[in-house]
Amino acid sequence: MKRNPKEQDGSGRVFARRALLLGGAQLAFAGGLAMRMRFLQVDQADQFRLLAEENRIKFQLLAPARGEIFDRNGLILARNTPSYRINIVPEDAGDVEKVIRDLSLLIDLDSDDLERARTEMRRNRNAPFRPITLADQIQWEDISKVAVNAPALPGISTEIGLLRSYPMMDSLAHVVGYVGPVSDYDLSQIEDPEPILKEPRFQIGKVGFEAKSEGVLRGKAGTKQVEVNAAGRVMRELSRREGTAGADMQLTLNADLQTYVQARLGRESASAVVIDCENGDLAAICSSPSFDPNLFVRGISVADYRILTEDPYRPLANKSVQGIYPPGSTFKMVVAMAALEAGLIGTEDTVWCPGHLEVAGRRFHCWKRAGHGHVDLNGSLKGSCDVYYYDLAVKVGIDKISDMAKRFGIGVRHDIPMSAVAAGLAPNKEWKQRVHQQDWRVGDTVNASIGQGYMLASPMQLAVMSARLATGRAVTPRLIKSLDGVEQPSGAGDSLGFNENNLRVVRRGMYSVSNERRGTGYRNRIVADGIRMAGKTGTSQVRNITAAERAAGVIRNEDLPWERRDHALFVCFAPYDKPKYAVSVVVEHGGGGSKAAAPIARDVLLQALYDGTPPLDAYPKSDRSLIQAQQERLTREIRQARAAGSDQA
Amino acid sequence: MSYLAYHAKSTPTGLRKILFLNWPLVLLLATVASVGFLMLYSVAGGDFAPWVEPQLKRFLLGLGVMLFVALIPIWFWRNVSVVAYLGSFALLLAVEFFGTVGMGAQRWIDVGFMRLQPSELMKVTLVMLLAAYYDWLPQERTSRPFWILMPVAMILIPTALVLKQPDLGTSILLMASGGGVMFLAGVHWAYFAAVISAGVGLVAAVFQSRGTEWQLIKDYQFRRIDTFLDPSQDPLGAGYHITQSKIALGSGGWSGRGFMQGTQSRLNFLPEKHTDFIFTTLAEEFGFIGGVTLLTLYMLIIVFCVAAAIATKDRFSSLVTMGIALTFFLFFAVNMSMVMGLAPVVGVPLPMVSYGGSAMLVLMAAFGLVQSANIHRPR
Structure with missing residues (x-):
């Protein structure tokens, strides 16, 4: 027989007490949960909402169009050409391999590109909605x-992207330079790099004008806000702010x-x-031989790059x-x-030139042994x-010569937007003491007087020097x-303030150099009236003539190996009465x-x-x-180069 | 023959019984289930098909089960308690041998129309057996050691099986609800004090066992505890659940982003968004207000159960009603603690709201018992 335990032994009271205790505990716990909810949802809501937005919204950068570069007449030197890419999602x-087979019936697909795409697909197996590039730079x-x-x-x-191209091919490679993908080294050189630089396909100026004017040419990247899901799939575009294209530039x-x-x-x-x-x-500012900058934009092959770096020229x-x-x-x-x-x-x-001059017990020769x-x-x-200048230099002293050189722009860095512009060197006593910890000797002055020894100038500085001589102004x-x-x-x-x-x-x-018989540049003169040129030849030694060589007599340049022959220089300007252009050729x-540089300078000047x-x-x-044969040959060469340039662009 | 049998004359009979259902409780359950439908609809991105439809069918089936259980006199259920317990125990053993492994645990048997989780069934049958045991046991023996050993074994044997599956969440739930019924039955509080201190010792032992040969819990369970303690140490791996859950919850703010406007769940940042983590969607879309509203609904269900349990004079009815209320409470309390970052992720669904078949059916059957107790209570 069962009884009602609740009524008989007071277990009902125990149960009620404990049920209320347990119920109370449950209520208290629920209260705790509500407090926690309040803490998360009210007190910390802002912080979590921010985190949620970070989860959900991704910024994508829109690459700005790079500024284009033109010459003084509006000819394009660097432009952005549409580049087509074929992607597969x-x-x-569905059946990726079948689609690729069908595609390869239509167009030629590079097997390396395909292999890379397949690898990428395997790696991206979890995100099959991501487009993968099958072929790039398609016609x-x-x-x-x-x-x-x-x-x-x-x-x-x-997909259309923009690809930098240089229609002038190798004739402007050194000036304009080229762009290329941003390297880790590039990033390390830039303080606080813009985020666009980290985009995989983005390119920046690597050398030359492209690199030096990067800030102006690049423009500002735009941004696109997209909503993504947890797997990274773009669900929709939320907003878009177009960037600003880089500024176009016109060169002189x-x-x-x-x-x-x-x-x-x-x-x-x-160079000229x-x-x-x-x-x-x-x-014009040329260096020869040159190279095709387009090779670098597309990623130069190791073989091509080796050819360029191993060329002794x-x-x-x-x-x-x-x-x-x-x-x-x-x-x-x-x-x-x-x-x-x-x-x-x-x-x-x-000054009497017997073919040499004794200075401080040393004999300095004139190039003309007979004097x-x-x-x-x-x-x-x-x-x-040369002897005339040995004599002159001893009288004037190196410091005055050095000062004068600087006034003519030698030993001074001309600030133009090109890579590694050299300052050259116009040495003086203080410089030698500082750099070589040696006293300046009179022999150094004698060497400097004919532009040898420590004296160094770039072809551009020589052109500037000529222009300054021609005008008397500090042409920059x-x-x-x-x-x-x-x-x-x-x-x-x-005005430089010269007399x-x-x-x-x-x-x-x-003028006499180029227009009078026995002038060193007479052979390469201009005979047209009104545009007569004034010039100066130069031959600078690369080596020291050894005592043995001196004893053996003068060695003809042609008998020396190429890298030990003298440099040939020529500077000039024209017209003589009203100078328009100054030219330097090295x-x-x-x-x-007179033989190697002057003819080029004359042709260029004309x-x-x-x-x-x-x-x-x-x-x-x-x-x-x-000259006629030469003109015809060059015209033909230029025409061919131009055709190649417009083909590839 | 129980006390109730003597008073059977005073209980309603036939279809009149329906009038004596605890209607507020039915209404509350339907409301909570509707919240579930709403959230499942939102999580599916405004689609009935994937989750709302099956869930709705299961809820209607559950209502039928509840009514069926409610209409059968409570003393019948008391009498079959032992059989029910043994039956679910047998099923629990069965999953050991031919259960399906899912989510790294052996949990269900595919019985054709649904996946049966015997551990769910065990939660209710354990409460029934313990209630029947204490209904049968004379009051003065309640606190005697031998008579305590019996229910402890009844609790621990299935718990051990569930733990072996392994399902840490359900085993904790089993122990807690079993212990709760013992507490309600009037077992001396000193036993509970002893067990709790032993539990603390056990936890210490579990942590001590880490990395040794006799490691007591699985590596993934250790990892879950680790990430619970410090979710930031692995935000994209194991800590992802908790971190993302808190982000979604917190970003809801005071009043939420609005229905169907939750970004975190819709964009799949939330894991198991339609099952264990559905509360985060609710909290994101309806904010603090929505979360507290659901919590209040749940607590009202508890309050009604406690009131009914105290009101009835039958010991079995009282214990079963309270035990089921406690089980229900443990469900949502553990789930909410989990998504709010207060407890490790142990895989406990949000009752009546999370998508899932057997949990809902078992709960509805359990509330059928509560209803039966209410209908057949001595008046």
Whole structure:
């Protein structure tokens, strides 16, 4: 028999008590849960909402269009060409291999690209909605074929990107430079890099103008806010803010002239600079041999890169601003100006040149072993008499020469937006003490007087020097003509404060070099009236002549190995009465300046003055048939190069 | 023959019994289930098909089961307690041998139309058996050691089986609800004090066992405890559940983002968004207000059960009603603690709301017992 325990032994009271206790505990726990909910949802709501947005919203960057680069006449030097890419979304494609097979019937697919795509697909197996690139840099015709057959190719889509291209190919490679993908090293060099730089396909200027004007050309990246789910799939676009394209830039260069000069330098290891005397505009600034910058944009192959780096002519170096050479005899005008301005010589004073000069117990030779006899200033330039300048330099002293060199722009870094612009060197006593901890000796002065020894100048500095001699003003090189449509300040410069008579004498000497019989540049003169040129040859030694060599007599340059031959230099300006362009040419290991550099300088100067192919009657009669053949050859070469350039762009 | 049998004359008979259902409780259960439908609809991105439809069918089936259980006199259920317990124990043994492994645990047997989780069944039958035991046991023996050993064995044997599956959440629930019934039956509090201190010792032992040969719980359970203690140490791995759950919950704010506007669950940042973590969706979309409303609904169910348990004069009815209320409470308390980062992730669903078949059916059957006790209580 069962009883009702609750009524009989008071267990009901125990149960009620304990039930209420347990119920109370449950209520208290629920209260605790509510408090926790309040803490999370009210007190900390802002923080969690922020975290939720971070979860949900991803920013995507929109690459800005890079600014384009034009020459002074509006010819395009660097542009953005549409580049087509074929992507596949594995999820939409279904049978990926079948789609790829169908696609390869339409267009040629690179097997390496396909292998890479397959690997990427395997890695992305969890995110089959991510597009994977099957082929990059596809021609428009191929893209059209794919577009037309789109219904038969599920999951295939095409994408347009912008690819930098340089239609002038190798003729502007050193000036404009090239762009390439951002490397870890690039990032480490930039303080607080913009996020767009970390995008995989983004490219920045690597060398030359592209690198130096990166800040202006790049523009500002836009942003796109998208909502993503936990797997990273983009669900929808929330907002979009377009970036700003980079500013277009116009250079002072004349692309036609530049192309001509590049062709004229040919396969020599040489450089040439053409500067506008009136405003400092660099009309051409060439270094030879050159390379095709487009190779770098697309990712240069190891083999191609090795060819470029192992070439003894150093095609990657921009010799016109990076290369520094002993200026040789082209420096003599500076020494003459230093002496004239110091009032140490008169224009009629003569020096006896027996072919050498004893200074401080050492014999310094003139290039002309037989000697020049009595030479005055004009004669010293015309015949490039070394002894005259040895004598002059000892009188003037190195410090005055060095100061004068700097006033002419040697040993001074000209600030133009190109990579590794060299400052050259105009040494003085203080410099030698500081760098070599040695006293300056008079022999050093003698060497410096003919642009040897420590004296170093880049081809661009020599062009600037010539322009300054031609105008008497501190002409400063200018590379950017206008930035985003705004004209940049001129480089005309203020007067250097020289006595006009002194300048006239020196210019007259340079005129004699190119226009008088027995002038060292006479063979390569201009005969057209009104555009006569004034120039100066230079030959700078690369080696020290050993005692044994001296004993054996003069060794002809042609007998030496290439890398030990002299550098050939020539500086000039024209027209003589009203200077428009100054030109400098340096042919590395070219031998004599009059033979290797002067013809190039003359041709370049004429090309610049006529703004195109000059008439044959501007040349001396004896040269005309040769020049005509040369003009025809170069015209043909340039035409072929241009065709190749527009093809690839 | 129990006390009730003598008073059977005063209990309603036939279809009149329906009038004596605890209607507020039915209404509360339906409301909570509706909250579930609403959330499942939202989680599915505004679609009835994947979860709402099956859940609705199961709820209607559950209502039928509840009514069926309610209409059968409570003394019948008392009499079959032992059989029910043994039956679910047998099923529990069965899953050991041919159960299906899911979520790293052997939990269910596929019985064709649904997946049967015997551990769910065991939660109710254990409460029934203990209530019947204490109904039978004379009061003065309640606190005697031998008579305590019996119910302890009844609790621990199935608990051990469930723990072996392994399902830590359910085994904790079994022990807690079993212990709760013993407490309600009037077992001396000193036993509970002893067990709790022993429990603390056991926890210490479990942590001591880590990395040794006799490791007491599985590595993944250790990891869950680790990530519970410090979710930030592995935000994309094991801590992902808790971190994302708290983000979704917290971002709901005071009044939520609005129905169907929850971003975290819709965009799949939330794991198991339609099952164990459904509360986070509710909290994200309806905020603090929505969360507290659901909590209040749950507590009202508890309050009604406690009131009914105290009101009835039958010891079995009281103990069963309270025991079931306690089981129900443990469900949502553990689940909510879990999603709010107060407890480790142990895999306990939110009762009546989470998507899932056997849990809901078993709960509805259990509330059928509560209703039966209410209908057949001596008047």
